[in-house]
Amino acid sequence: MTTGERAPQGVSTRIGTLQFTHDFANGYPSRETLETLFDARDFQRACQAYLWALPAASFVAWQQGVSGLGAGNGQIAAFLTYAARKGILTANATTPYYLGFADLSDGPLIMEMPEGVRGGIIDAWQRSLPGTEKAGRYLLVAPGTEPPQDTDGLAVRQSATMNIMIGVRLTATDPVKMDAALAAIKVYPYAQRERPPSTPILDAGTTAWSATPPRGMEYWALVNDVLQREPAQPRDTLFWAMLRPLGFEKGKPFSPDQRQTALLTEGALVGEAMAKANTADRRFADVKYRPDSHWDFALQLDADNPDAFWDLLDERAAWFYEAVSAGPDMAPKRPGPSSAYLGAYRDSTGAWLDGGRSYRLRVPPDPPVGLFWSVTVYDVDTRALILNPQQIADRSSRMPLNTNADGSVDIYCGPTPPPGNEQNWIPTVAGRNWFAYFRLYEPQQAYFDRSWPLPDFEPVP
CATH class of the missing domain: 2.60.120.600 (Domain of unknown function DUF1214, C-terminal domain)
Known part of the structure; x- marks a missing residue:
């Protein structure tokens, strides 16, 4: 449309499953069109926010699932059976998993990672804390806090989030080496460093559980959980601002009204459909292992x-x-x-x-x-x-x-x-x-x- 041309009086569009007509008869939108456009804006934001929030929402679902099995703060749970590993997204069915979640707002933790294991520590956006995949004694400190003065023999790692996940996988096949590695894994409060307690490992057994993020409004409840308990990261500031008209605001209850609930519910539905398409048909540069196969x-x-x-x-x-x-x-x-x-x-x-x-x-x-x-x-x-x-x-x-x-x-x-x-x-x-x-x-x-x-x-x- 060139300068001086009048905007069309009726422009048909679709928001999710609903069809609307935009009315710009005299340049300004009608009241109905205003509501339609703001609904379109917020629906589109919900779809994109679904994709953006996946790492953090998945982390919370995972943490809640492990907690539901009875694992306390910082306690390691063993996922040894088919039923237990079925709760983890794309788990390896060949090697056992040992996982634990911790909230650093209770104070610094020490993690002793022995030789002979593969592991790592991630924050609530599932970013690895540098170097923690290696054997060592790590002092894990909450964001915005100073490490204790006495850190002799400890590798200090400050998390960008209050909540973290500790993961260990054993790839050795020798039972003696596996038992020795398990016995050497320790997670305990910094305050107990002089007399470190043993770290009991909870066997997840065959109890059905799931770390798969839920659908609908339950997904957005997880997103709000992240907003309320974690510091906002600079790279995420714009997304949090985009979600404010949909009822997300730090320090305030998440109580979306009927309009917001409808848009968020459909946004989660379409957002997941976009996520599935984005995963199964990856349209990224150099994504194929070789040009002669679909891997x-x-x-x-x-x-x-x-x-x-x-x-x-x-x-x-x-x-x-x-x-x-x-x-x-x-x-x-x-x-x-x-x-x-x-x-x-x-x-x-x-x-x-x-x-x-x-x-x-x-x-x-x-x-x-x-x-x-x-x-x-x-x-x-x-x-x-x-x-x-x-x-x-x-x-x-x-x-x-x-x-x-x-x-x-x-x-x-x-x-x-x-x-x-x-x-x-x-x-x-x-x-x-x-x-x-x-x-x-x-x-x-x-x-x-x-x-x-x-x-x-x-x-x-």
């Missing part, structure tokens, strides 16, 4: 500049919609003590992976790993381990798999087992679509230069 780099974090990842709205939303925590050792750029993640959502024909169809993944010989590799299948809706009667979600090189003459391994995914190859089979469920992660523990050079191919899942009769 994506699941986590596009630059290990040499990890903090920049939290400025990438779509890339971080693609990861945190289906996964938890992110650090340099989860997106390595060179060989070392790390792990790499590739994700697949389509088969070799480009069709979505279907729980009612059968597929074969041929893992080529000589996988570039220092420890082991695994293939894990997840439910698209829950983003957790696939729920099948067999409680089998993965196959890995640590298992006794059938191997082809050339050293390759065929992994089968489908509702029925392949004849003579059941030990290489991951059962899927008709009517429940799925996606897969291929993990490489201690990836080697052939992964980084992408010379080792990983074919797609091939449909089989």
Whole structure:
């Protein structure tokens, strides 16, 4: 429209599932059009805020889930069974998890991370506290507080948020080494440093629980929880301002009115749909492992500049919609003590992976790993381990798999087992679509230069 032209009197538009007509008959909008435009603004903000808030909302859902199992502040819980690990977004079904959450507003904590474990400490936006994936004695301090004067023998780490998560994974197979590592893990208040108490580990057992963020208004309740209890980060100031007209304000109760509730409810619905599309069809630069397959780099974090990842709205939303925590050792750029993640959502024909169809993944010989590799299948809706009667979600090189003459391994995914190859089979469920992660523990050079191919899942009769 050029200068001097009159705005059209009626412009049709859609907000969510509702159709509206904008009326600019005399230049200014009518009263009805004003309300329509403000509703459109706030609905669009809710959709984008859903994507932005995923790391923090997921953290709170995770923390509440673990707390619901009976874990106290700073207590470690062990997730050893299939049922327990099914509560975690895209958990590895091969290795045990040991997780705990802590609120630093109660005072500084000391975390003793022994040798022989893989772990790390993250804040409420799921950013790693630098260096905490390594063995050491860490003094964890709340934001805006001075560390104690006596820090001898302690590596001081100040969190940007009050709440943190401590995670440990054991990759050793020797039971003696595993028991020794577990016994050496300690989390205790700084005030008890002279006589550190033991750290009892809570067994999560087989109790059903979930760290998957809820839907609808429950999602926004988690977002408000973050607003109320955590310091605002500079990079998030604009988003918090965008949410103010929808009832979010620090220090005030979250009590949205009927209009705000309707917009937030639909914003969560459409926002999650956007998140699912953004994850399953990643439209980012250099996201493909190789041009001859559909495998994506699941986590596009630059290990040499990890903090920049939290400025990438779509890339971080693609990861945190289906996964938890992110650090340099989860997106390595060179060989070392790390792990790499590739994700697949389509088969070799480009069709979505279907729980009612059968597929074969041929893992080529000589996988570039220092420890082991695994293939894990997840439910698209829950983003957790696939729920099948067999409680089998993965196959890995640590298992006794059938191997082809050339050293390759065929992994089968489908509702029925392949004849003579059941030990290489991951059962899927008709009517429940799925996606897969291929993990490489201690990836080697052939992964980084992408010379080792990983074919797609091939449909089989």
